[in-house]
Amino acid sequence: MAMLTTERYISTHKHRFLDELKHFLRIPSISTSKEYAEDMRKAAAFVKEKILEAGADQARLIETVGYPLVYGETVVDKDLPTVLVYGHYDVQPAEPYELWNTPPFEPVIKEDKIYARGASDDKGQVYMHIKALETLLATQQLPCNVKFLIEGEEESGSQGLTQFLQDKENHALLQADVVLVSDTTLISLAQPSLTIGLRGIVYLEVEVTGPNRDLHSGAYGGAVGNPIHLLCQMMASLHDEHRRITIPGFYDRVEILSQQERDVIAQTPFSLSEYQESLGIAAVLGEQGYSTLERIGIRPSLDINGIWGGYTGEGGKTVLPSKAYAKLSMRLVPHQDSATIVQQFTDYLSTMAPESVKVNVKVVHAGSNAVVINKDSVVLQAAEKAFEEVWDQRPLRTRDGGSIPIVSKLQESLGCDSVLMGFGLDSDAVHSPNEHFGLTNFFKGMETVMAFYQYLTTSHVS
Amino acid sequence: MAMLTTERYISTHKHRFLDELKHFLRIPSISTSKEYAEDMRKAAAFVKEKILEAGADQARLIETVGYPLVYGETVVDKDLPTVLVYGHYDVQPAEPYELWNTPPFEPVIKEDKIYARGASDDKGQVYMHIKALETLLATQQLPCNVKFLIEGEEESGSQGLTQFLQDKENHALLQADVVLVSDTTLISLAQPSLTIGLRGIVYLEVEVTGPNRDLHSGAYGGAVGNPIHLLCQMMASLHDEHRRITIPGFYDRVEILSQQERDVIAQTPFSLSEYQESLGIAAVLGEQGYSTLERIGIRPSLDINGIWGGYTGEGGKTVLPSKAYAKLSMRLVPHQDSATIVQQFTDYLSTMAPESVKVNVKVVHAGSNAVVINKDSVVLQAAEKAFEEVWDQRPLRTRDGGSIPIVSKLQESLGCDSVLMGFGLDSDAVHSPNEHFGLTNFFKGMETVMAFYQYLTTSHVS
Numbered sequence: 052m053a054m055l056t057t058e059r060y061i062s063t064h065k066h067r068f069l070d071e072l073k074h075f076l077r078i079p080s081i082s083t084s085k086e087y088a089e090d091m092r093k094a095a096a097f098v099k100e101k102i103l104e105a106g107a108d109q110a111r112l113i114e115t116v117g118y119p120l121v122y123g124e125t126v127v128d129k130d131l132p133t134v135l136v137y138g139h140y141d142v143q144p145a146e147p148y149e150l151w152n153t154p155p156f157e158p159v160i161k162e163d164k165i166y167a168r169g170a171s172d173d174k175g176q177v178y179m180h181i182k183a184l185e186t187l188l189a190t191q192q193l194p195c196n197v198k199f200l201i202e203g204e205e206e207s208g209s210q211g212l213t214q215f216l217q218d219k220e221n222h223a224l225l226q227a228d229v230v231l232v233s234d235t236t237l238i239s240l241a242q243p244s245l246t247i248g249l250r251g252i253v254y255l256e257v258e259v260t261g262p263n264r265d266l267h268s269g270a271y272g273g274a275v276g277n278p279i280h281l282l283c284q285m286m287a288s289l290h291d292e293h294r295r296i297t298i299p300g301f302y303d304r305v306e307i308l309s310q311q312e313r314d315v316i317a318q319t320p321f322s323l324s325e326y327q328e329s330l331g332i333a334a335v336l337g338e339q340g341y342s343t344l345e346r347i348g349i350r351p352s353l354d355i356n357g358i359w360g361g362y363t364g365e366g367g368k369t370v371l372p373s374k375a376y377a378k379l380s381m382r383l384v385p386h387q388d389s390a391t392i393v394q395q396f397t398d399y400l401s402t403m404a405p406e407s408v409k410v411n412v413k414v415v416h417a418g419s420n421a422v423v424i425n426k427d428s429v430v431l432q433a434a435e436k437a438f439e440e441v442w443d444q445r446p447l448r449t450r451d452g453g454s455i456p457i458v459s460k461l462q463e464s465l466g467c468d469s470v471l472m473g474f475g476l477d478s479d480a481v482h483s484p485n486e487h488f489g490l491t492n493f494f495k496g497m498e499t500v501m502a503f504y505q506y507l508t509t510s511h512v513s
Numbered sequence: 514m515a516m517l518t519t520e521r522y523i524s525t526h527k528h529r530f531l532d533e534l535k536h537f538l539r540i541p542s543i544s545t546s547k548e549y550a551e552d553m554r555k556a557a558a559f560v561k562e563k564i565l566e567a568g569a570d571q572a573r574l575i576e577t578v579g580y581p582l583v584y585g586e587t588v589v590d591k592d593l594p595t596v597l598v599y600g601h602y603d604v605q606p607a608e609p610y611e612l613w614n615t616p617p618f619e620p621v622i623k624e625d626k627i628y629a630r631g632a633s634d635d636k637g638q639v640y641m642h643i644k645a646l647e648t649l650l651a652t653q654q655l656p657c658n659v660k661f662l663i664e665g666e667e668e669s670g671s672q673g674l675t676q677f678l679q680d681k682e683n684h685a686l687l688q689a690d691v692v693l694v695s696d697t698t699l700i701s702l703a704q705p706s707l708t709i710g711l712r713g714i715v716y717l718e719v720e721v722t723g724p725n726r727d728l729h730s731g732a733y734g735g736a737v738g739n740p741i742h743l744l745c746q747m748m749a750s751l752h753d754e755h756r757r758i759t760i761p762g763f764y765d766r767v768e769i770l771s772q773q774e775r776d777v778i779a780q781t782p783f784s785l786s787e788y789q790e791s792l793g794i795a796a797v798l799g800e801q802g803y804s805t806l807e808r809i810g811i812r813p814s815l816d817i818n819g820i821w822g823g824y825t826g827e828g829g830k831t832v833l834p835s836k837a838y839a840k841l842s843m844r845l846v847p848h849q850d851s852a853t854i855v856q857q858f859t860d861y862l863s864t865m866a867p868e869s870v871k872v873n874v875k876v877v878h879a880g881s882n883a884v885v886i887n888k889d890s891v892v893l894q895a896a897e898k899a900f901e902e903v904w905d906q907r908p909l910r911t912r913d914g915g916s917i918p919i920v921s922k923l924q925e926s927l928g929c930d931s932v933l934m935g936f937g938l939d940s941d942a943v944h945s946p947n948e949h950f951g952l953t954n955f956f957k958g959m960e961t962v963m964a965f966y967q968y969l970t971t972s973h974v975s
Contacts, residue, residue, distance in 0.1 A: 083826070083828030083829065083830065084826065084828065085827070143830060144824070144826060144830055146824070146826070147727070150726070150727075206830075207828050208829070236732075250731065254829040254831070256829075261794060262793060262794055263792060263793030263794075264612070264792075264942065264946065265609075265612075265944070265945045265946065266792070266945060267915060267943055268814075268816040268818055268842060268944075269712065269714070269844060269913070269914050269916050270809065270913070270915050270939060270943075271792075271809065271914065272809075272814040272815075272816040272842075273800065273808040273809060273812055273814025273815075273816075273914070274797055274798075274805045274808040274809050274814075274914075275792060275798065275799075276796075276797070277817060279748075279817040279818075279819070279820050279839075280752065280817055282745070283744070283745040283746075283748040283749045283817065283820070284745075284749040286742065286745040286749075287745045287746040287748075287749035288749070290742065330724040330726075330733075330737060331724060331725030332723060332737065332738065332869055332870075333868050333869065334738075334867070334868040335736055335737060335738070335869065336736075336737065336738035336867060336869040337735050337736045338735065343736045346735040347733065347734075350735055351735070352730075352734040352735025352736075353734075354730040354734040354735075354739050354742070354831075355739060355741040355742055355823065356730055356741075356823050356824050356829065356830060356831060356832050356834075357741070357822065357824040357825045357830070357834075358741050358820055358822050359821045359822075359825040360819065360820050360821075361817065361818050361819035361840070362819040362840060363819045363820070363840070364545070364546060364606060364608070365545060365547070366544075366546065366669050367545060367669065367670075367716040367718075367840060367878055368545065368605060368608075368668075368818060368819070368944065369605075369816075369818060370818050370819070370944055370945075371816050371818070372818075372819075375820065376825070378824060378825070380730060380829070380831055382730075382734055382735065405796075405798060406795050406796040406798075407794055407795065407796045407797065408794075415828060415829040416829055451731070452731050452732050452733065452736075453732050454731050477732060481729050481732075482727065482728070482729040482730075482831060482832055483726050483727045483728060483832075484726065484727065
């Protein structure tokens with residue numbers, strides 16, 4: 052029997068690949084809210100089945116303190132390099148629903164893009180890997196060993212996987228030459244890129260309590276500290292007039308990049324006017340003395356992700372509320388330690404709180420440190436060659452503003468290199484209404500992954 | 514047939530009075546939310562029926578642009594003084610429901626208090642007037658003419674009544690010697706008081722719009738202005754470090770009280786430590802240089818009544834939201850003009866807004882000016898005598914922090930005196946969970962109203 056080419060195999064099965072992906076996207080596997088617990092298990096089971104159907108030697112669920120991990124494994128030859136593909140089957144909540152043009156869990160393909168929550172982050176990219184494996188096995192061309200580790204809590208703190216990694220007995224199972232992560236973005240279809248840095252993150256919730264009950268703002272207004280005011284005051288004073296974060300010690304360990312490194316960032320194609328136009332804003336706003344790409348890539352940031360308190364319904368209610376809340380997260384850069392930052396923030400807030408209210412800080416996600424990829428590794432070089440082959444263009448090295456908290460933990464636990472080979476675009480609207488993933492990104496992503504396996508094995512053998 | 518005394522009549526019908534009041538309190542007549550429109554009409558019809566059953570000459574609904582007014586009238590003799598009783602059949606929203614010990618619209622009597630939304634504000638007090646009329650008519654002792662004007666939009670801006678008053682042809686119907694309002698509080702059952710001043714109010718909503726969609730806070734955080742941050746910043750800067758309101762021109766027309774007037778306020782029985790303890794706060798917070806009673810009674814204030822934006826659900830979502838909102842109200846003192854204040858606020862906010870966001874101010878309630886009662890009027894003296902007779906104690910004259918926006922409009926339209934004879938207590942939890950009204954307040958309130966009618970007629974005749 053003549054061996055099929057991978058191109059032939061993909062073009063034959065293309066429609067089935069997309070139908071299966073739609074099935075995956077229909078499962079509302081939102082990990083932050085307990086009401087989706089059953090859907091979370093459905094999504095995990097789906098991933099396991101598809102890895103098996105792709106022809107893997109084995110696939111199974113590993114129970115954790117949270118949602119299960121999906122583990123899969125295909126060993127071609129123990130002497131060949133092993134890639135551990137990391138991804139996640141959980142997705143962000145889909146609110147606000149009213150801003151979606153089509154329902155978030157009813158995927159549709161329009162103008163060569165697939166629209167659904169999780170299309171780009173990260174179900175589309177996980178599925179791309181499963182189909183790459185299927186294609187290589189079906190055409191008998193898999194050049195290395197491949198393991199899968201697909202978790203269900205990336206969007207909610209990776210507690211299960213973190214605890215799994217803390218037990219050193221589990222490290223042997225995951226042992227690999229490289230952790231391959233596809234959960235980041237390209238600059239554009241015309242300009243591929245490889246992420247060589249990711250910011251860390253901590254996520255906190257602040258609760259401000261004033262009077263022991265909601266009060267009438269006429270009878271008490273002006274005399275009793277209003278928790279909303281005081282929360283606003285504290286949140287406002289977290290940045291100074293230069294938009295620098297005011298938490299004492301916050302910048303102590305932040306790396307100062309050389310002019311040369313900053314020059315490299317400045318070469319990344321970027322149009323400020325197009326950026327502003329695409330977001331519908333008249334001006335950007337960020338730390339003084341840094342460009343937009345630097346503010347996202349190399350500087351830490353602090354964002355209030357949610358705020359609530361008092362009456363928020365129709366019309367007016369003259370209430371001076373008992374409580375007000377904010378959720379906030381900080382993005383960390385290399386050398387900042389997440390645990391230290393949480394402590395600094397908590398201490399700072401307690402010094403700011405006036406006597407008339409009580410302030411409580413709750414850690415929502417324990418946090419993770421920033422990730423930096425080894426710039427000289429053969430793994431990164433193999434990835435660059437793969438991009439060059441498939442995209443006819445050498446990929447630029449970029450630093451992403453987002454965080455994949457588990458990447459630094461995997462690196463530290465397994466002691467191997469990582470490569471962040473993501474195929475999304477910044478315009479994919481991840482974490483927003485109308486999330487989507489380009490079909491070109493999906494299929495070129497598959498090709499790039501397959502080429503990477505080949506270059507990795509070649510460099511390993513040589 | 515021997516004439517019944519009012520005491521005898523009340524004691525005979527006491528239980529029925531309370532049963533009827535419970536019926537009234539069971540109707541969730543919340544005017545701020547359209548979903549209760551049907552209940553609003555039920556409450557209006559109930560009031561009309563009860564005024565007729567009390568024996569009034571007539572009672573009817575007057576349609577408006579909003580909810581109907583209930584008008585009632587009993588003429589004893591055209592040469593006797595006429596009292597216009599103003600009140601409202603609408604109530605505040607009952608959220609947060611989970612903090613109520615018993616459901617807000619299932620009234621219960623516990624320890625001589627009736628618990629329900631509207632028990633004190635204002636259904637209990639309106640009903641007290643209807644039962645006073647019934648008692649005086651049944652015992653053939655009504656000494657003056659009584660009109661009722663019970664509106665349905667006091668908690669949502671009194672739009673219908675305001676427009677009704679703008680048409681001068683309607684003034685003849687409401688013509689009276691005094692507008693009698695029972696929608697305020699006593700210092701305590703041991704120390705009755707009469708309100709001689711009320712603060713005015715304006716109620717606004719602020720909308721801050723940043724990017725045209727919710728963004729991922731990792732990919733954009735630090736580079737794009739966050740509407741929640743900027744809303745917090747603007748809200749925080751509405752007060753300075755002395756807790757004075759920073760809106761330019763805000764204090765221009767605020768009356769400076771004489772030391773003598775401030776001395777009178779200082780004589781009002783008030784324990785700061787008890788006040789703080791009852792509210793569960795370690796310290797009060799307000800404008801520097803003024804006491805708590807002054808901050809509430811004679812100084813204007815600004816409160817954020819609600820705030821919302823971004824992700825407010827369980828767990829964490831790393832969103833940089835497109836929009837953030839706040840509802841806020843300002844309490845005004847005599848000579849401050851509500852329309853000017855709205856303009857000053859709007860102008861101020863537009864100068865504060867950074868280029869990276871758009872700010873929109875919406876007027877929720879058009880506002881009202883403060884109310885000051887004529888301190889030398891015979892009407893006030895009649896009210897003081899009535900209190901002295903029923904409570905064995907001369908009432909103190911106080912200034913309330915709350916607002917009854919329509920009172921200044923009624924005064925201006927009808928050109929007559931008002932008297933604010935309220936029987937609630939500050940501890941009634943109006944606008945809060947577990948609102949209640951004392952049965953003693955209800956029945957002594959009835960007696961005081963009846964005595965007031967008598968003194969008013971006596972002073973009128975003499």
